[in-house]
Amino acid sequence: MSRYDLDRDEIAELLADLPRYRAVQLWEGLYRGLADPTELRVLPQALRERLSSTPAFAPALSVEHELVADAGTTLKWLLALADGNTIEAVLMHDPRHSTACVSSQAGCAMACTFCATGDAGFVRQLSTGEIVEQVVLAARAARHAGRRLDHVVFMGMGEPLANFARVWRAIERIIDDLGIAARHVTVSTVGVIPGIRRLAESPRQVNLAVSLHAANDALRDRLVPLNRRYPLHELLATCADYVGATHRRISFEWALIDGVNDTDADADELALVAHEVRAHVNLIPLNPTPGGTAHGLTGSPPARVRAFQGRLGERAVNATVRRTRGRSIDAACGQLAAVRRDGPRVPPGAGSTASGRPDRPVRGAKAGDAPTGPGTDG
Numbered sequence: 001m002s003r004y005d006l007d008r009d010e011i012a013e014l015l016a017d018l019p020r021y022r023a024v025q026l027w028e029g030l031y032r033g034l035a036d037p038t039e040l041r042v043l044p045q046a047l048r049e050r051l052s053s054t055p056a057f058a059p060a061l062s063v064e065h066e067l068v069a070d071a072g073t074t075l076k077w078l079l080a081l082a083d084g085n086t087i088e089a090v091l092m093h094d095p096r097h098s099t100a101c102v103s104s105q106a107g108c109a110m111a112c113t114f115c116a117t118g119d120a121g122f123v124r125q126l127s128t129g130e131i132v133e134q135v136v137l138a139a140r141a142a143r144h145a146g147r148r149l150d151h152v153v154f155m156g157m158g159e160p161l162a163n164f165a166r167v168w169r170a171i172e173r174i175i176d177d178l179g180i181a182a183r184h185v186t187v188s189t190v191g192v193i194p195g196i197r198r199l200a201e202s203p204r205q206v207n208l209a210v211s212l213h214a215a216n217d218a219l220r221d222r223l224v225p226l227n228r229r230y231p232l233h234e235l236l237a238t239c240a241d242y243v244g245a246t247h248r249r250i251s252f253e254w255a256l257i258d259g260v261n262d263t264d265a266d267a268d269e270l271a272l273v274a275h276e277v278r279a280h281v282n283l284i285p286l287n288p289t290p291g292g293t294a295h296g297l298t299g300s301p302p303a304r305v306r307a308f309q310g311r312l313g314e315r316a317v318n319a320t321v322r323r324t325r326g327r328s329i330d331a332a333c334g335q336l337a338a339v340r341r342d343g344p345r346v347p348p349g350a351g352s353t354a355s356g357r358p359d360r361p362v363r364g365a366k367a368g369d370a371p372t373g374p375g376t377d378g
Helices: 008-014 020-031 045-052 116-120 128-144 160-176 193-201 217-223 232-246 264-277 290-294 302-314 335-342
Strands: 061-069 074-081 086-093 098-101 105-107 122-125 151-154 185-189 207-211 251-256 280-285 319-321
Touching: 008 020, 061 128, 074 128, 086 128, 098 128, 116 290, 128 160, 151 160, 160 185, 160 193, 185 193, 193 207, 193 232, 207 232, 232 264, 251 264, 251 302, 264 280, 264 302, 280 302, 302 319
Parallel strands: 098 151, 151 185, 185 207, 207 251, 251 280, 280 319
Antiparallel strands: 061 074, 074 086, 086 098, 105 122
């Protein structure tokens, strides 16, 4: 249980012996102030001490490792849950935006062939508060760097639409209480059709990204086993219904895998389905993972990535290449947890950031603490 699982009425009930405005001050401090209750100087010291000893107000996450890369613009946390399981969250700074990538489950049941989280299998659903607390951690870190967190993507560990109710409540908190615009929130799915339908009926205009990776059933069955339950023609029809209902453009995520889904024929198939639902395409050079390597899957070389993008462009498909971030710190979802589970792995370039400074793990910090990064005191 996280302090962010509590709603306004539950906080008021826990503070029922106090004036109502104390509950309001605490709520505002947690969400607008991004503060630990003990930091809220607007509250009397006796109340702060009371909150610090009340289990309901304890953090649900603790930072087991923090790693920094890309000259301080990428931070990744391995977060320990109260039950000893771990999840991951990432903060990425770009010139104009700061984005949190958060997890929705501990582990994942989707078993995608190339995904580090899928290698681990499903453990449990995250609560609404455990999801929100990741965003608060990232927002605090952004503020510590003189930035404002303004985008959230559900592209970390787990399948968000398989945990729809809790994820949706977290989205409402992120929008209403943390002040992040709905159009700056993106939910990614490998194709959970019932969840896409529920998302289409929801009042918030969040973005939808579909992890496609193949545009024919034979290959997608191999890469994304859920395709055997929800085949491509059903998924595309549901995507078309989503676009019709929301008037929002969707994105297709495509992890480029050398010799698997990066040929001209693959680009031609992708162009056809992208046109069918007027989708934007995000091309993602595959990060190496133990599971992917075991299946002989490696990322497409840069020249092939450019050729694939060019082929799509010739067919009037808007396609962008996502810049690879944090490879030296295992920034793809599930990689850091896999290192913890299976033992250390030293990938090429590990141990230093793009600026030449060492990646710096930080142990024992609480999830509410501001992270240590380049340019700060250790």
